[in-house]
Amino acid sequence: xxxxxxxxxxxxxxxxxxxxxxxxxxxxxxxxxxxxxxxxxxxxxxxxxxxxxxxxxxxxxxxxxxxxxxxxxxxxxxxxxxxxxxxxxxxxxxxxxxxxxxxxxxxxxxxxxxxxxxxxxxxxxxxxxxxxxxxxxxxxxxxxxxxxxxxxxxxxxxxxxxxxxxxxxxxxxxxxxxxxxxxxxxxxxxxxxxxxxxxxxxxxxxxxxxxxxxxxxxxxxxxxxxxxxxxxxxxxxxxxxxxxxxxxxxxxxxxxxxxxxxxxxxxx
Numbered sequence: 001x002x003x004x005x006x007x008x009x010x011x012x013x014x015x016x017x018x019x020x021x022x023x024x025x026x027x028x029x030x031x032x033x034x035x036x037x038x039x040x041x042x043x044x045x046x047x048x049x050x051x052x053x054x055x056x057x058x059x060x061x062x063x064x065x066x067x068x069x070x071x072x073x074x075x076x077x078x079x080x081x082x083x084x085x086x087x088x089x090x091x092x093x094x095x096x097x098x099x100x101x102x103x104x105x106x107x108x109x110x111x112x113x114x115x116x117x118x119x120x121x122x123x124x125x126x127x128x129x130x131x132x133x134x135x136x137x138x139x140x141x142x143x144x145x146x147x148x149x150x151x152x153x154x155x156x157x158x159x160x161x162x163x164x165x166x167x168x169x170x171x172x173x174x175x176x177x178x179x180x181x182x183x184x185x186x187x188x189x190x191x192x193x194x195x196x197x198x199x200x201x202x203x204x205x206x207x208x209x210x211x212x213x214x215x216x217x218x219x220x221x222x223x224x225x226x227x228x229x230x231x232x233x234x235x236x237x238x239x240x241x242x243x244x245x246x247x248x249x250x251x252x253x254x255x256x257x258x259x260x261x262x263x264x265x266x267x268x
Contacts, residue, residue, distance in 0.1 A: 040116030178202030
């Protein structure tokens with residue numbers, strides 16, 4: 001699809017169309033052109049979601065390849081060193097692609113998106129995105145680099161949460177900052193207390209605050225996800241009490257913006 005001289009609405013429609021038919025690379029090209037062609041690129045909420053899903057779809061595709069390679073490697077025998085080395089090199093190449101892609105998004109956020117839109121909603125959204133991307137990389141980096149990236153993600157989540165306090169308690173961006181921050185504590189730091197704290201604070205604020213006349217479908221979904229997370233944390237706490245003293249094997253998982261990865265929200 002040619003993307004020259006398109007209107008803003010047409011850029012968004014074509015990006016959504018590309019995502020609907022799993023043409024992620026096409027969608028990424030379109031959203032990059034959308035951001036570069038319109039100055040300032042102060043994206044509306046719908047446009048930000050399209051940009052987000054395009055970027056995350058690419059990352060999930062890379063992660064899927066990395067996981068498949070790890071599974072293949074696990075089935076190799078000890079004497080198949082050459083094949084193990086080949087797979088290891090391939091996995092390293094994929095991680096390099098992930099880091100390069102995330103770096104390009106960071107540059108886009110800092111040099112374009114945050115400079116053009118200083119609203120609290122946009123600042124919270126993009127700061128959370130930077131936190132999500134750093135959290136995503138935690139699964140793939142060696143231990144020597146893990147602490148630095150975990151700390152960086154935590155700082156971005158803290159910043160996003162502070163900015164989001166100016167938004168309504170039922171605002172999707174504010175809710176999602178809390179959801180992703182809580183999930184990050186649970187999955188990366190394995191800190192159940194902090195994860196529970198951030199989730200329960202968001203749910204209680206959304207329930208006790210003045211209700212919006214028409215809560216958005218996204219907000220309703222995120223609150224449901226927060227409640228599911230709370231139930232899971234409560235069950236986990238009970239399991240930990242029963243298994244106290246036992247060492248648990250754990251692999252970090254990426255949960256960032258899993259709701260927006262549901263392409264049903266992008267129905268044409």
